[in-house]
Amino acid sequence: MNKKQTIDLDFDRQHIWHPYTSMTQPLPVYPVTHTQDNKIYLATGECLIDGMASWWSAIHGYGHPVLKAAMHHQIDTMSHVMFGGITHQPAIELCKKLVAITPNSLQKVFLADSGSVAVEVAIKMALQYWLSQGITTKQKLMTPLKGYHGDTFAAMSVCDPINSMHSLYSGFLPEHVFVPAPVSQFGQTFDHHEAHQLAEYFAAHHQDVAAFIIEPIVQNAGGMNFYHPEYLKTVRQLCSKYDVLLICDEIATGFGRTGKMFAVEHSQIEPDIMCIGKALTGGTMTLSATLTTDKIAIGISExxxxxxxxxxTFMGNPLACAVACASIDLLIEQDWAKQIALLNDALSSLHKCTELTHVKNVRTLGAIGVVELTDAVNVEKIQAYFISQGVWVRPFGKLIYLMPPYISTKADIDTLSNAIYCAIEGSHFK
Ligand SMILES: Cc1ncc(COP(=O)(O)O)c(C=O)c1O
Known part of the structure; x- marks a missing residue:
């Protein structure tokens, strides 16, 4: 295949919006011609080791032959058909797999088309459930600060109201109950004051609250906070005590990223509603799912x-479902937990960054490594440096982090870690 392409960057700059950018003063975009394994190839000739897995979704890397074969087969059979009044084997197969690998009580699956939409659906499920029970006061959500659940309006309304750009729309968004962000860190001692604080919020607000929504164990885009499993366990207990549904947003953490298949397993709890997305299709197609219990599904339906x-429109898209089935099989057929443990070992090389000034904290969990700086990063400058070092790392705020494809080798992680170390040491981030 000829990978040489002319990429019209002028047209891109004049007409195309990229995520979170200005149309008049956009950050640079790097023209990509193709991807393979854990490599991204630029039109300018560079080959970059990927540290981001395409926003945490491409867990098997790019161009995996098994995923490609599943898609080719499905394209030849049926790429898409409406899901209203119709069903098909790829959706049925996928939902069987999802029911099997997620917590036992989650039995009913709603297929949607992106993470944000899965969150919207989860919120609708919670609201409709209480209405179905004749309870009309439960119209709010409760959620910790520093959360991130997507960019659509209901999802935005439960993102951190201060850190996220979503404060721009504050007059338009529904107002929910925010509780303090988890403080006790994963692997450290749990401060029981956090549990008492949560209990006070539940006692004060439960009558108005339909559901508590939280990213289990890792608050991702809101700050890469690895928090103590006891926090989530406490939330589960309080939800049960006060008749509040628990929505766990596993969109970033699902499919092994934290060292468990789903991060809720660190706390040995089961949510009432769970959202998954991102790695669901191995980063090949957009697809998400919201799972819930029989009780909630029956409640809504009655x-x-x-x-x-x-x-x-694209609910249950057969192409996405077929490749999701292949991706899940690929994951569970291998010793994925061992691979995540190896990646975690490799990511520990980031700890040498703690010796640098401007580094506040270095932490790792599963296949996630985070270097938190004291000041915000100049993304344009550091990204240019990373390209010169042959790596693809895209920091945000004060955080330089890695969420690499699971196929990455120790040598790849060392190259990524070293580039991060040198970027900070050489002040390429200011
Ligand atoms: C925890 C979490 N929830 C929801 C979303 C939104 O997913 P999407 O970008 O597919 O809409 C994200 C995206 O980063 C996420 O990290």
């Missing part, structure tokens, strides 16, 4: 509306 009010 309520006044009688149906869950959601149905996207």
């Amino acid at each position: 309520g006044e509306a009688g149906v869950l009010m959601h149905g996207p």
Whole structure:
């Protein structure tokens, strides 16, 4: 295959919006011609080792032959058909697998098309459930600060109200109950004051609260906070005590990233509703799912509306479902937990960054490594440096982090870690 392409960067700059950018003063974009394994190839000739797994989704790397074969087969059979009034084997197969690998009580699956939409669906499920029970006061959500759940409006309304850009829309967004972000760190001692504080919030607000929504164990885009499993366990207990549903957003943490298949397993709890996305298709197609219990699904279905009010055009897209099945099989057929443990060992090389000034904290969990600086990073400058070092790392705020594809080798991680060390040491981030 001829990988040489002319990429019209002028048109891109004039007409195309990239994520979180200005149209008049955009950050540079790097033209990519192709990807393979854990490498990204630029039109300018560079080959970059990927530390981001395409926003944490490409767990098997790029161009995996098994995923490609699944997609080719499905394209030849049926790329898409509406899901209203129709069903198909790829969706059924996928939902069987999801019911099997997620916590036992999650039995009913809603297929959606992105992480944010899975969160919207989860919120609708919670609200509709209480309405179906004749309880009309439960119209709010409760959530910790520093969370991130997506960019659509209901999802935004439960993102951190201060750190996220979503404060721009604050007048338009529904107001929810924010509790303090988890403080006790994973692997350290749990401060029981956090549990008492949570209990006070539940006691004060439960009558108005339909659900507590949280990213289990890792608060991701809101700050890469690895928190103590006891926090989540406490939330589960309080949800049960106060009749508040628990929504766990596993969109970033699901499929092994934290060392467990799903991060809720660190706390040995089961949510009432769970959202998954990102790595669901191994980073090949957009697909997400919201799973819930029989009790909630039956409640909604026997309520006044009688149906869950959601149905996207590309719901249950067969192509995405087929490749998701292949990706899940690929993951569970290998010793993925061992591979994550090896990556975690390799990521410990980031700890040498602690000797540098401007480094506040270095932490790792599963296949996630984070270097937190004292000041915000100049993304344009550091990214240019990373390209010169042959790596793809995209920091945000004060955080330089790695969430590499699981196929990365120790040598790849060393190259990524070393580039981060040198970027900070050489002040390429200011
Ligand atoms: C925890 C979490 N929830 C939801 C989302 C939104 O997913 P999407 O970007 O697919 O809409 C993200 C995306 O980063 C996420 O990390």
